[in-house]
Amino acid sequence: MDDECKMAPPQIEIISREGNRLRFILRNSSVALANAIRRACISEIYTTAIDLVAVVANNTPFHDEFIVHRIAMIPLTTDKSLIPKDKCTCGSRTGCEKCAVTLTLRAEARDQPVVVYSGDIQSERDTVKPVSDKIPIIKLARGQRLVIEAYARNGLGKWHAKWQPTTVAAYKYLPIIKIYPDRCDGCGKCVSICAPKAIHIPPGKGVPEVRDLLACTTCRDCMRECPMNAIEVSWDDTSFVFTLETTGTLPPEEVLKDAIGALISKFEEFRKELEELEVK
Structure with missing residues (x-):
């Protein structure tokens, strides 16, 4: 709890906006807040x-x-x-x-x-x-x-x-991929097993590199396949990759803004009720 209290204010970084689909990264957050935003996008607008x-x-x-x-x-x-x-x-x-x-x-x-x-x-x-x-x-x-x-x-x-304004309202942890070149023997097994193609071996190089970090599903198949333990996959438990897609009834960025506004209103209402209980 102390660590969460010391956490910097949440930040939103827009990744892409195509049609009714919005992808963004929610940083400096907790699972509780991320899920609250997801649920609010679905049901509180x-x-x-x-x-x-x-x-x-x-x-x-x-x-x-x-x-x-x-x-x-x-x-x-x-x-x-x-x-x-x-x-x-x-x-x-x-x-x-x-x-x-x-x-x-x-x-x-x-x-x-x-x-x-x-x-x-x-x-x-x-x-x-x-x-x-x-x-x-x-x-x-x-x-x-x-x-x-x-x-x-x-x-x-x-x-x-x-x-419900959304057809998709989902998030995942922000992946962290570490590759250790000094351990890698260039077998390419990690690249072959990676279904989302998050890693690849560039032409002329014998060591894998991260091609698309956000494509990683943190399944860790590459870790299990690597005989040299040259790759490590984990995640940042304070950052979340969101995918938000709407039916078209509202733009996705407006859904996100209204969802956060709905949460703030609920927090304020909860705070006032607590203050009334303290007075009594």
Whole structure:
């Protein structure tokens, strides 16, 4: 505990940002804090998702519940100006103009079969719409019709998976690879056994080198394979390599920022409750 108290403030180092995927290193941290951030990214952030669906017309072979579930799980872009479902005082099941957005879907197959996609969903606000217009919902045969009215509201991932902004929220220890050239005989067994190709032998050299440290899974197969004990794999238990990928409902860096903000709010609330107990 004393060592953790003396630890420098946590730092975040961005490694890469591609599409909806963000990779970063969390330094000067503990497993407890790293896991708290991971869980907060999944379940403690308000996002917009379809909360209630009214099926107006459906003469397809699929039950209403099946179609409703598929539509509700379609990721939507988040409008943070909406009052969260648990904080609005309107009391309406479908929400009000301050806490809900209405979306409609009207599809009909007349002369030939029609595939209904998420792009066919119409929203009354440009800020709330499917993140992709290519998600298939149902295929209508000739003469079949589907009319739906849906209401999207802001909620938390811990209530239902449809409000979870992440598809990946994972971390691992930052690997440490040490190679001892004076012990190595250049057999290359460690390189051959390394599945993620974290180490390699450069052309013209007989000793392995680290090619991609972050690719290392710390499986230690290379250590077990090396007959000369020339390689050592361990990890930094105060640094964590995070991979954060979102559904597109929010940018990954915004998810991270909101997750940390949610944790700070919880810590503050906990502190106030402790102070009240001390007063009593």
